[in-house]
Amino acid sequence: MKRTGSVAEVRQQVKEWKKQGLTVGLVPTMGYLHEGHKSLIDRAVKENDRVVVSIFVNPIQFAPNEDLESYPRDIEKDTELCTNAGASLIFNPTPEEMYPNGFSTNVVMNNLTKELCGKTRPTHFGGVCTVVSKLFNIVAPDRAYFGEKDAQQLAIIKRMVADLNFDIEIKGCPIVREADGLAKSSRNTYLSAEERQAALVLSKSIALGKKMVEDGERNAQTVIDAMKKCISAEPLAKIDYVSVVDALSITPIDEYKGYVLTAIAVYIGKTRLIDNFIVDIDTL
Template identity: 50%
Template sequence: MMVIDKVTDLKKYVKQERFSAAKAGRELSVGFVPTMGFLHEGHASLLKQAREHNDLVVLSIFVNPIQFGPNEDLDRYPRDEKRDLALAEREGVDVVFLPSVQEMYPQPTKTKIAVSELTDELCGASRPGHFDGVTTVVGKLLHMVSPDKAYFGLKDAQQVAVIRQMVDDLNFDVEIVPCPIVRESDGLALSSRNVYLKEEERKQALILSTSLREAGDRIKQSDSVTLAEIRESLTRNIKSQPLAVIDYVDILSFPSLTQVHEDAQMRDLDGEILIALAVKFGTTRLIDNILLNPKGVVTHV
């Protein structure tokens, strides 16, 4: 496994590998997993898919400062380079791109990629500018790696939708592959930020996955239930935990992320529905979601 920290070295390496494969009469498929490090089994699941479907697997580890707001956790975002590299090697990664902030942004950036409309809801509404930072850095990384496929977890379903829109609109030659949420045995969605949770906060945070599962079961049992009823039930369940502070509980069409009339019944809807939550426990903000079709069948969890 190679560790590269320079953009020029990364681009040169990928080009050389493609050239060598072409000389041997074959095409080289490149899979890419962009991360902010402090890797867990959710990231490992992305790497497993990338390894299964590609000849060359590139992992990036970069805590991107321009996607953090002024009062967010950039300085204390968890980092463990040694553990990250061990996990990457275990999963058969070929190249780890581990750049510095100076390498990624050698001068104050005057150019950004901004996706409109899809970023007006959910985390985009409560974290202004966040997705501009995400799309800008992902756009840069896709340009540097030039992968055939890039893998993203659906725990941040809005991010998946936004990046797919960017790729489509700007004609990036890459397939965005969404991957299912990976959970702890008790249902808590894996997140690098889970390490912040105190014992009681983590215990109460289980209400997120429990409430989402109950919402899916209710829809499956009765397609006449309205979105307003689902939202009210979710909100009530989450508020039953004294440490929970709700940022949002929302139900949107997916992947357009457009609002659906709250009086609508599930049986009247077409396509997938995203039920998404963002809730703070202490200082830790957690997100979770499920994607369902109108019959309540969970398409991704």
């Protein structure tokens, strides 16, 4: 497996693969890979002839007060995981390679970015859309793989691909959890032992809300209130949001009807974690 930070080298390699009639999958990441990322790579390897994993801590999706500098990085460990998973190429560019001097173009989405994480991180999804658009143009994959833990991001990427006519199939992959239920995240490494235990309140509240809906509760506020009560019982937890929205348009709804996303963001100490569940009411 090859690792490069060069846009030109990635493009040349992909062109050679496509001349051979090979399909290409892309797994965009910010590195510090875990089993959740591996599940994306595993699926990409299964469904494509060649797989590119991008590892890039994207500076333009971080606000000035966020954790850009402290975000965990371990490219050697990441390379080992990608190799063992069967990836073909790691694209690990520098910020200067992705955003050379004079860079002045951004991809901005209007509607789907206003709720959930977009409320408290107003510049975040502009950075995500810009870097993902660049990765799509650099790699030109047939398929790209994203985790469903970042459900709002996944909805935004799907909308962007449709709006901008990218000829790429977007694949959402299920949340991967620790044995005790906590959704896997690179930011879990920030947690102390006490905070790690407290963080279980996220998956507990998700399980509570999901069971309520599966048992027939359809009032969104009733579910929200119960989940907030569960989270607030943990002294180390501070709620950013608990929201129920249409899973495609990311607009708030009052009733569980159709395809629904219930999403939470919670601070455990200084660490902001997210989790969610999606239900299709018509299939329950």
